[in-house]
Amino acid sequence: MTQQVTVFGAGVMGTGIATLMIAHGIPVTLVDIDPAVLARGRVSVDRQLRHAQLLGAVPEGVVPGELVTSASVADCVGSLAVIEAVSEHAEQKDKLLREVSGLVAPGTVLISNTSGIPIDELAASVQRPDELVGIHFMNPPYLITMVEVARGPRTSDRTMESVQSLLGLVNRRGIVVRDAPGFVTSRLLHPMINNAARLVGEGVATVEEVDALMTGCLGHPTGPLRTADLIGLDNLADALVALSQRLGNTEYLPCEYLLDKVRAGRLGRKSGSGFYDYEG
Amino acid sequence: MNRVTTNEAVDSVADSEVATRISAYVETKAKAAVAHDTDLAEAGILTSMVAMEMVVFLESAFEISIIGRDLKMDNFRTVNTMAALVTRLRETAADA
Numbered sequence: 001m002t003q004q005v006t007v008f009g010a011g012v013m014g015t016g017i018a019t020l021m022i023a024h025g026i027p028v029t030l031v032d033i034d035p036a037v038l039a040r041g042r043v044s045v046d047r048q049l050r051h052a053q054l055l056g057a058v059p060e061g062v063v064p065g066e067l068v069t070s071a072s073v074a075d076c077v078g079s080l081a082v083i084e085a086v087s088e089h090a091e092q093k094d095k096l097l098r099e100v101s102g103l104v105a106p107g108t109v110l111i112s113n114t115s116g117i118p119i120d121e122l123a124a125s126v127q128r129p130d131e132l133v134g135i136h137f138m139n140p141p142y143l144i145t146m147v148e149v150a151r152g153p154r155t156s157d158r159t160m161e162s163v164q165s166l167l168g169l170v171n172r173r174g175i176v177v178r179d180a181p182g183f184v185t186s187r188l189l190h191p192m193i194n195n196a197a198r199l200v201g202e203g204v205a206t207v208e209e210v211d212a213l214m215t216g217c218l219g220h221p222t223g224p225l226r227t228a229d230l231i232g233l234d235n236l237a238d239a240l241v242a243l244s245q246r247l248g249n250t251e252y253l254p255c256e257y258l259l260d261k262v263r264a265g266r267l268g269r270k271s272g273s274g275f276y277d278y279e280g
Numbered sequence: 281m282n283r284v285t286t287n288e289a290v291d292s293v294a295d296s297e298v299a300t301r302i303s304a305y306v307e308t309k310a311k312a313a314v315a316h317d318t319d320l321a322e323a324g325i326l327t328s329m330v331a332m333e334m335v336v337f338l339e340s341a342f343e344i345s346i347i348g349r350d351l352k353m354d355n356f357r358t359v360n361t362m363a364a365l366v367t368r369l370r371e372t373a374a375d376a
Contacts, residue, residue: 051332053351143328279333 006076007083010041014085016141019048023058024170027065029075038069052142073099085113088238094125101126109162111135116182119152130156139230149174150183181246196224201257207275225275229268233261299363305337316359331356344369
């Protein structure tokens with residue numbers, strides 16, 4: 001088994017995780033079924049690696065790992081670990097994890113970068129549920145040094161040790177939490193963003209004012225709405241629906257103001273506009 | 281001697297043109313006038329995203345590659361430091 005890692009999904013999180021690994025000298029196979037997304041992913045990883053370097057987030061003297069892109073799920077065979085960062089839809093994650101689980105050797109850690117789907121739900125699709133674990137990377141993964149680790153009820157001690165080793169290789173600190181919808185960060189952050197959007201929709205304050213209050217008064221590094229733009233408003237709306245369903249509470253459902261943005265294609269930074277407008 | 285003086289004069293004009301172009305771009309980000317020696321980080325203009333946008337802008341506007349040890353925030357703190365970086369990289373490219 002090599003020290004190479006496979007990342008599934010060449011979107012925002014997949015490329016960010018790939019960048020983190022490569023920056024620490026770990027070779028990555030980045031897999032996506034869409035050739036256009038894959039091509040953009042390679043460009044994105046190159047750009048992000050330079051971004052990390054610019055901000056001093058690349059360790060000195062480390063030769064970056066090689067990036068290989070692939071459209072074949074089977075190319076994950078032989079990896080030290082497999083990280084799935086496909087869309088936050090349980091069915092897509094289930095389908096991929098089922099396939100990967102049938103291909104990789106026992107002892108290969110399967111990591112879901114879900115922001116809130118319970119690991120034990122996903123574990124129903126894999127052959128060895130003890131080898132599945134959640135790591136909720138924050139965006140951008142190559143700059144944020146802490147991650148949320150979700151341990152499912154069936155995740156083994158051995159898998160947890162492997163996760164700690166992997167996080168050590170990329171200089172990340174993981175806080176392990178018990179498996180639950182939204183874990184800790186999404187359960188707290190997503191409703192807050194939803195409420196921030198609701199306040200703007202109700203005319204209580206503007207987008208800029210909400211963010212200014214949360215940064216200036218409560219010490220948030222960026223306001224909730226700017227954070228939402230970074231997450232992606234479509235992902236956020238999906239995650240809120242999932243939280244609502246799993247917790248049986250309609251208060252978690254995305255507010256109309258947020259849904260209006262999604263319907264208008266204003267999905268946040270990745271689409272050029274969301275709560276804010278972006279250039280380039 | 282004359283030749284050196286002429287070159288210095290040319291360099292000076294070129295440098296000032298470089299600085300002016302950079303400053304025009306920075307001002308679109310800052311949405312305000314920016315002095316060439318303003319510390320853009322202290323002024324709250326040089327966020328991590330803007331720094332990366334500056335890298336992309338400088339590379340495309342001046343046909344240079346900013347790589348390796350040059351890729352550090354200190355090089356992007358003022359219009360003048362960016363102009364100096366551009367000038368140096370252009371000279372290095374011309375020498376090569």
